[in-house]
Amino acid sequence: MKTHVKALVVGGGAVGTSIAYHLARAGWSDVMLLERDELTSGSTWHAAGLLPLFNMSYATSHIHDYSVRFYKTLEEETGLNAGFSVVGNLRMAQTQERMDEYMLYASTAETVGIPYEWMTPAQIKERWPLVNCDDLKGAIYHPTDGYINPADVTMAMAKGARQRGVVIERKWQVDGYEWTGSDWRVTLTRMVEKGGNLVASEEQTTITAEHVVTATGNHAQRTARLLGITIPAIPVEHQFIVTEQDPALVAYRKSNPEHPVLRDADAKWYVREERGGWILGPYERNAPVRFEYGVPDSFRADLFPLDLERIEEEYMSMIHRLPSSESAGLKDDYNGPICYTPDGNPLVGPAPGLRNMWLAEGFSFGITAAGGTGHYLAQLMVEGEAEIDMASLDPRRYGQDWMTTEYGARKNEEAYEHVYILHHPDEERPACRPLRTAPAYDRQKARGAQFGCANGFERPNYFGPLDAPENFDHDARSFRRGGWWQYAVDEATAVREGVGLIDATAFTKHVVKGPGATQFLDWFTCNKLPKVGRINLTYALTAAGTTRTEYTIVRLAEDEYYLVSAGAWTAYDGDYLRKAAEDKAPEFGYIEIQDVATQWGVFAIAGPKTRDVLNAVIKDADPSTALSNKRFPWLSCRDIELGMCPVRAIRVAYTGELGWELHHPIEMQNYLFDLLEKAGEPHGMKLVGARAQNWLRQEKSYRAFGNELGRDATPIEADLPRFVDLSKEFHGKATMEALGVRSKCVTVLIDGPDDADPWGREALFVDGKKVGRLTSGGYSVAFGKSIGMGYVAPELAKEGQKLKVLIMGTLYDAEVTCDSPYDPKNETIRKDV
Structure with missing residues (x-):
């Protein structure tokens, strides 16, 4: 066995073999893959092998699309048939709301370039007469996907990897990781067969690797302990059953091609053909997590007992949808562990706190994602960044200081249950909530706050009515304008016309200080550093x-x-x-970094009447001028006193109105809330949630990280040259300039439908040709119509450019407006006393 490699991939399932293959294809010639048992002996062996392109995530859609295209090339390269049956995928809908979900998804498909077709119940029945279509509204059909043999595709990727120089070693278990400062020292133990079990022998060895990738599947919790980190990837039981032959299906197939993979999302199952019978895979309620604290040594390619009572409802609904299946008895059953994460998306990217350690864990759709994960993770490792923004899959999207095993287990069960529950873009899943709350949580809840969750923190999305009837559904979700929409309109209007108070406590906050702090931040960020007492908006680049x-x-x-x-x-x-x-401390000097996110609460107060509210409570020798432009100019920071509360006040407003952020000691938050609420009452101050704030910031063309700002576009492409100081050297400057402007961020006003607004996933068109995509969307109270932000080709990024945007299956007129269409000269935000 080699003793040193460039990259060590731990885990020999579909994901691990794909990563090894793609690292080699990307040019790393010294790659090794380790498997503690046999290739495919984890979840891969009992996976159903489905390849669904349907996904609401832009990044995950790209990953799935790459996999489907890549798997079709493997046989030509390796000579091994990966067992890809391109039968298509028919996703049926029993309700109009489900069709709305498909129409929203179709916008994402358009932006990625995934082909799809719409089908009516009559068209479904004509093409596949065994399907009962009486209660269907329609379906979306993907002609290019289907299913694949998981073992075959894994072996094909393994052969391709070997052909490219990858060394694959089986029956070696990792028992320790040690970072030496330059590479990883990995301790391995030889695994041997004993009485049908796989046990550790006394044979050990070590290997050093510059990079390590863990793709350990069900063993993610063991990996987490070895690395000393939290990985919220925990398996959930997933059952599927195989029927005996269905005579009607056998007769149908004598003169017809195979059915597509059938998905009845409202019934929570998928079905596909299997040798004249059917495979049913349900996503039922109450499927339990397993192996919260690690997989027992005795568990290999094993299964759990089937729990038919748990899936009885789904089984009966299959018979309803495919009446002929009732005559087919049960032939086989599977109940195995499949890893999930709290949001259902895998963990792909750098391990938190560790150098050159990469995670590829938590794949609930591992066969579908394996090919694309290998491709884009290899780009991250070899080139430093992927061509798509992978932040939504980054393992560090979950906190290391508050995430627990119990939280991961309960949220993973919820994610499994939600596979086929309607994925509203405004959905808020209830498990494990509330968990992280600011002190004013109870006060806001008592005033009608309906909360969302960010980084585990509860934050108000909007404030509903206090006098609502018993049957009022505060949680009404919709693909169109949901039950919350009018309340958000009222809140946004209050900020534009009066004054609003927003809880922004969930903000991330760090203190950076020390002799090397100034030089470091000047290199780390692309804008000029502010003077003492001032602020700047800036960006750290990749x-x-x-x-x-x-x-x-x-x-x-x-x-x-x-x-x-x-x-x-x-x-x-x-x-x-x-x-x-x-990395830079040896060059710049000592740099101290403190995470103070939970030490400071934040209220953002904004609107034309903001000074009226604050003047009533500010303690100053001359309260009438304390907040004037002369004493407290825009983009400055001052320590002030509001009543008895010391406040770090920052004169900025994400809403584009006159306003301040009031950063305060978290233990004084309730006092400050009560003080501001009382002072605001004479001025009609309204409590405002995140949804209204999101609309308001789009009226000002304020870019949001994770939307307009991400790892697939530069600040120049985001059209933010005023925040980039090209006269200085900063991290990423040369590569940013070399990229040029491939696309450009714009704000668009949209003459959309009366009952829907864009969500920021929609495709943009000119003359029937896709020319870009929205990254944000919503409603503008200032203009009385839908608004959005997104990216188009640079030549189209001009005021007055006519576009079309696809909303709920229909193209609507849109027009590129100026940057900051509301108050473009910033007169409101700079308003003086």
Whole structure:
């Protein structure tokens, strides 16, 4: 066995073999793959092998699309047939709301380039007469996907990897990882057969690797313990059953091609043909997690007992949809572990806090995602960045300081149950909530707050009526304008016309200080650093020159800075910041970084009447001028006193109105909330949630990280040259300039439908040709119509450009407007006393 490799991939399932293959294809000639048992002996062997292209995530859609295209090339390269049956995928709908979901998904498919077709019940019945279509509204059909043999595709990728120089070693278990400062020292133990079990022998060895990738599937919790980190990937039981032959199906197939994979999402199952019978795979309620604390040594390619009572409803609904299946008895059954994560998306990218350690864990649709994961993860490792923004899959999207096994287990069960539950873009899943709450949570809840969750934190989405009737559904979700829509309109209007108070406590906050802090941040970010007492908006770039993180930087002293970034990305931002500081400390000097996110609460107050509210409670020698432009100019920071509460006040407003962010000691939050609420009452101050704020920031063309700002576009492409100081050197500058402008961010006003707004997933067209996509969407109270932000070809990024946007299956007129269409000269936000 080799003793040193460039990259060591741990795990020999479909995901691991794909990663090894793609690393070799990307040019790394010294790659090894380790498997503790046999290739495919984890979840791969009992997977149904489905390849669904349907996915609401832009990044995951790209991954699935790559897999489907890649698997079709394997036989030509390796000579092994991967067992790909391109039968298509028919996803049926029993309700109009389900069809709305498909129409929203279709916009994502358009942006990725995934082909699809719409089918009516009559068309389904004509083509596949065994399907009962009486209660269907329609379906979306993908002609290019189908199913594949998981073992065959894994072996084909393994052969392709070997042909490219990858060494594959079986029956070796990793028992320890040690970072030496330059590479990983990995301790291995030989596994041997004993009485039908796989047990550790006394034979051990070590191998050093510059990079390690873990693709350990059901063993992710063991991997987490070995690495000393939290990985919220825990298996859930998944059952599927195989029937005996269905005589009607056998007769049908004598003169007809195979059925597509059938999915009745409202019945929560998939079905496909299997040798004249059917495979039924349900996603039922109450499927339990297994192996929360590790897989027993005795568990190999094993299964759990079938629980037919748990899937009785889904089984009966299959008989309803395929009446002929009732005559087919049960032939075989499977109940095996499949890993999930709290949001159902895998963990792909750098391990938090560790160098050159990469995770590829938590794949609930591992066969579908394996090919694309290998491709894009190899890009991350070899080139420094992938061509698509992988942030939504990054392992650091979950916090390391608050995430627990119990949380992961309960949320993973929920994610499994939600596979076929309607995926509303405004959905808020209830499991494990509330968990992280700011002190004012109870006060806001008592005032009608309906909460969303970001990074485990509860934050108000909107404030519903206090006098609602018993049957009022606060949680009404919709693909169109949901039950919350009018309340968000009222809140946005209040900010534009009066004053609103927003809880922004979930913001990520770091303090960076020390002798090397100024030089470091000047290199780390692309804008000029502010002077003491001032603030700047700036960006940290990737090595590829794209946007890695957005920061509001407050300069507290010559060598002390307060950094504010998006609330959902605390661990993601903190890990990148700390690693960069560690790298540059020898050059710049000592740099201290503190995560102070939970030490400071934040209220954002905004609107024309903001000063009226604050003047009533500010303690100052001259309260009437304390908040004037002269004493407290725009884009500055001052320590002030509101009643008895010390406040770090920052004059910015994400809404584009006159306003301040009031950063305060978290333990004083309830006092400050009560103080502001009382002071705001004479001025009609309204509590405002995140949804209204999201609309308001689009009226100002304020880009949002994870939407307009990401690792697939530079700040210049985001049309933010005013925040990029090209006179200085900064991380990623050369690569950013070399990229040029491939596309450009624009704001569009949309003459959309009366009952729906874009969600930020929609495709943009000119003359029937796709020319871009939205990254944000919503409603503008200032213009009385839908609004969105997104990317188009540079030549189309001009004011007045006519576009079409696909909303709920129909093309609507849209027009590129100026940057910051509301108050483009910033007169409102700079308003003086």
